[in-house]
Amino acid sequence: MVTGRISFIGAGPGAADLITVRGARRIAEADVVVWSASAVAPECIQEHARSDAELIDSSRLTREEALEIYRRAERDKLKVVRVHSGDPSMWSAVQDQHDVCSRMNVDVEIVPGVAAFSAAAAAVGRELTAPDVAQSLVVTRLEGGRTPTPAGEEVREFAKHGTTMALHLSASRTAQLVEELRAGGYPDDTPVLVAYKVSWPDELLVRTTIGELEKTVKQRKLWRNALFVVGKSLGGSRANSYHFRRAEPVARRPLRPSAPRRRSAEPGAAKPRGTNGVKDSDVAWWAVRDWQESARGAARVAATRSVPRVDAAQSQLFAEEAEPAEAAEPAVSEQPVAVEAAPKSRRTSAASTTTTRATAKATPAKRTATKTAKTTAAKRTKTATAAKAKPAAKRKPAAEPDEQGE
Known part of the structure; x- marks a missing residue:
């Protein structure tokens, strides 16, 4: 039985390419995309959504209006x-929505995303855990905001552990944060990373200490919501932070038969990367793009709407979206036909098809010229054939009496 589907997706900290492959695929298949431009980079939706998908600004929705959209899916x-x-498992209000949708006759799923503190640590090249320094991570918020905090979960209580902390709060409340951290026992020289809009084009990453934190935030004129990572693990480089030991040999069954390795023709010859001269990274990327285009194409056939429906407040974000996407599609969709038509290739592997598409993407000009030449040649051949066929058709009736007479 065909039913609707509701997907709650973690888009990651902001960058369009930090969303998971599954999340990007769900957006590519969606008829309706509910999102907020203030929390998710427009490129994340512009890159993956179909041109005929309905886009709705979630910041303008009430709870009942959001539920009505889910009822439409049913x-x-x-x-x-x-x-x-970020990740919908933290501070996303996804639980209430998920529970309501679970009672509907639709498929419901949650797709995890990259958390902001992971992106911040990666951006500065630091590990948030370290032996003899911190083996735990506390992710919390500063109490006193609109969301009530249970007893025992105050920042000063968590600070008593002395481990790494990641705190989400408004930068305008930095003075209160410093007071809570000091009350919990953190010394003033404890390193602090301030991450504002991490992974966005206008991200800001500032290193400071608890003693200088309030002054640093004021100098940067930060007041909106930001991420504060606190702990000694953000300090200087550490030698031999973890000891690696060789694992004991374990007999395992191979996941797939291993193909024999081919030796290069010359001892010093370099191994080719990828297939047919295409880099492995390009093959992998275009494999993702293939299913994106397939999902979009299948949805276009099934969709009854031909005009994109975009919220008026978001129209300027997608003004230049339609033409580049449409221009690239025909070239991609025609490649499998060319592969199947080639002699002695009844079956084509996914890797070779993907490689062919990646090669075609890398040389669009040559492909277009070849296609034009083939089309012109086909028209000339068709015209010549038709011209030769007409005299033969006229001579055939005159020959029939001779053949009957014999």
């Missing part, structure tokens, strides 16, 4: 995506 068998920033 009634009209639509694929609806609700995009959250």
Whole structure:
């Protein structure tokens, strides 16, 4: 039985390419995309959503209006995506939505995303855990905001552990944060990383200490929500932070038969990367692009809407989206036909097809010229054949009496 589908997706900290492959695929298949431009980079939606998908600004929705969109998914068998920033398992209000949708006749799923503290640590090249320094990570918020904090979960209580902490709060409350950290026992020289809009084009990463934190934030004129990572693990380089030991040999069954290795023709020859001269990274990327285009194409055939429906407040974000996407599609869709038509290739592997598409993407000009030449040659051949066929058709009736007479 065909039903609708509701997907709650973690888009990651902001960058369009930090979303998971599964999350990007769900957006590409969606009939309706609910998202907030203030929390998710527009490129994340612009890159993956179909041109005819309905885009709705979640910051303008009430709870009842959001539920009505989910009811539409049940009634009209639509694929609806609700995009959250970061990972939906923390501070995304996804639980209430998920519980309501679970009682509907639709498929419901949650797709995890990259957390902001992971992106911040990666951006500065630091590990948040270290032997003899910190083996735990506390992810919390500063109490006193709109969301009530249970007893015992105050920042000063967590600070008593002395481990690494990642705190999400408004930068305008930095003075209160410093007071809580000091009350919990952190010394003033404890390193602090301030991450504002991490992975966005205008991200800001500032290293400081607890003693200088308030002054640093004021100098940068930060007041919106930011991430504060606190702990000695952010300090200087550490030698031999973890000891690696060789694992004991274990008999395992191979996952797949291993192909024999081919030796190079010359001893010093370099091994070719990828297939047919295409880099492995390009093959992998275009494999992702293939299913994106397939998902979009299948949805276009099934969709009844031909005009994109975009919220008025978001129209300027997608002004230049349609033409480049449409221009690239025909070239991709025609490649499998060319592979199947080649002699002695009844079956084509996914890797070779993907490689062919990657090669075609890398040389669009040559492909277009070849296609034009083939089309012109076909027209000339068709014209010449038709010209030769007409005299033969006229001579055939005159020959028939001779053949009957014999």
